[in-house]
Every structure is written in C-alpha cells, then in structure tokens.
Amino acid sequence: MARAYGVHLAAIGILTSAVFLVHAAVQLPAGRAIDRYGARGVGIVSLLAIAVGNVIALSFRDYWVALGARALMGVGTGAGFISGADYVRAAGGGARLQGFYGGATFGATGLAVAIVPQFAGWRAPYWTALALVLPVLILLPFVPSTKRPPQRRSRTPVLSDRRLYRLSFLHTCSFGISIVAGNWVVTLLTRSGYSHRVAALAGALTLIGGIVTRPAGGVAIQRRPERRRALVAGAVAATSLGILLLASAAPLGVLALAAAVVGLAAGIPFAAVFRGAQILRPDAAGTAVGLVNAGPNLFVLIATPLVGLTFSMPGEGRLGFVALGAVGLTGLALLPPLSSLGR
Secondary structure: OHHHHOOOHHHHHHHHHHHHHHHHHOHHHHHHHHHHHOHHHHHHHHHHHHHHHHHHHHHOOOHHHHHHHHHHHHHHHHHHHHHHHHHHHHOOOOHHHHHHHHHHHHHHHHHHHHHHHHOOOOOHHHHHHHHHHHHHHHHHHHOOOOOOOOOOOOOOOHHHOHHHHHHHHHHHHHHHHHHHHHHHHHHHHHHOOOOHHHHHHHHOHHHHOHHHHHHHHHHHHHHOHHHHHHHHHHHHHHHHHHHHHHOOOOOHHHHHHHHHHHHHHHOOOHHHHHHHHHHHOHHHHHHHHHHHHHHHHHHHHHHHHHHHHHHHOOOOOHHHHHHHHHHHHHOOOOOOOHHHOOO
C-alpha cells in the first residue's frame, strides 16, 4: 500500500489511526443513540457507513481519499461495535454470550491479517471488507428488535464514574496493545528476514485467538465468578509477555508461539470488561460501554503510527513492541476490583 500510494510506511499506519480516531470519537455519541433509539437501527446506519467508505476507497488510488474513506469507515466500526454489544445485552445475554460476540469481532481482525496479504494489490483490504459487509447489511433489517425496560437514572454521570475508567484501562492492556501489535507484527517479521506470507500467517495469531478465548473467557467467568479477577490478571500478564517475546530474536517457531499467546490471552478479559460496564450502569448501558471502549481505541490511534516510526530506529521496530509490553504490564497494578468485573 505504501508503494501504491507513494507514501512512507508510517503513513499507512495513519490509515489505521484514521479509523480509530473516528471510531473512538463516536463511542459515546453512539452509546447515547443506542440508549435512545435501540441497537438495531444504529447498527444498520453503521454498516451503511462502512460500505460507502470502502466503495470510495476502491474508486481512487489516492492516499488522501483513502484517509477520508477510512475515517468514514470509523463511524461505522465505532457505532456498529457498540450496537452489537448492546444488542446482546438487550436480548438477555450474559458474559458467555458477550464473549461469543467479542470472539466474532476479534477473530475477524485476525482473519483480515491472514487473508488480505494473500491477495495482490492495494485494493485488497477494501473489496474483501465490502464482500463481508453487504450480505450482513441486507440481513440486519430482518433481525428482531429489542426494547429496553426503563431504568432508574443514577445520580453519578457516566463520564464521572471512575469505575468505568479502570475497566477502560484494563481493556487497553489487553485489546488495545494486541491490536497495535497485530498491525505491525507482519512488518516486524518480514524485517527479520521471513517471507511476507509466512509472516502474515504467523502474525495473524496475535489476533485470531480471540475467536476462542473471548467466548471461553465469558464461560469461565460465569462458571467460576470468584476467580474472574485472577483469570483477568493472568491474561493481561500473558498478553504483555507475549508481545515482549515478539521483540526478541527468537526462532520463527518461538515467535509464532508468542503471537499465539498474545491472541489467546488478549481475548479473555473482554466479557468481564463489557458485562462489568453494563452491570455497573444499567441506566445507560450503551453509553457506559462506549466510554470503556473509547480508551483502547484512543490508545490504538496514538500508538499505531508511533510503533511504525520505530521501524526507522535501531532494532527495526522491536523498541515499539517492548513499549507495548511495558504498557500492558502496568495494567496489573491498576486492575479493577472483583465487583467491577461482570459475570
């Protein structure tokens, strides 16, 4: 993509930042819209934004057009993600079903890292995304609507609820750092001398494991709720250590194992974080989830181009991965109490 657009590699990282900038910015407005109008309607509008953004990006080989199109996609990904989580809650789903929903969203990111590099051309990310969005957009108007019973409003505004900020940081130390690592792990491995396709398959493991562990984490939390804090702490530690190992000069097999550990461990806290936000604030569940999800998305926005810049420094990107691992380990010191982790 850098060659096709005629830009520096760090500028391609900004394409991801464009999505996450808008994705993060719409979290709270989308949450409020969902609390008012319901998840299905907001979800339909979200998919329309993603479809239109990909059509625009496909039509022009121009970096600035792509940047604007990716920003439009961010409207859809941000509002659509919150819509899906709230739809699960409104339909009566607990941590287990939130985990299955999270597994689908997390796994899709890993599949993209594995699939898109197998196709040639700068348009590959756009037409593959469009091929997935259109069928869902056609089907979504036919899913059942959900009605939320009225809830008593809390005296504490959502934005002043400190419990949600600790959940947001926990989400950053699992989801956030794994997304940034997933964006650059293929480049890291190719700079280490491995072929592009081998690097793509190994790198996809940093994200694809969430297909299994987000649902598994939800199931484990519901079955053994008294151990959910220890489970979440172990997952954050494993995610961080896996990213640090990726920064080493280990053989390919060890690096692939580290990537798999990152992908598997990062998915475990998802259900506890999202159900925790919904349980803490039943009066504004959509807004609460939007606030919790905004933190890691802002982190991805800032950290993705910064890690890209470390590929121009000694170590060929390894310093960036060390920094990501260090951020993750700080999450252990600020782990939310057991009462804030949902089940």
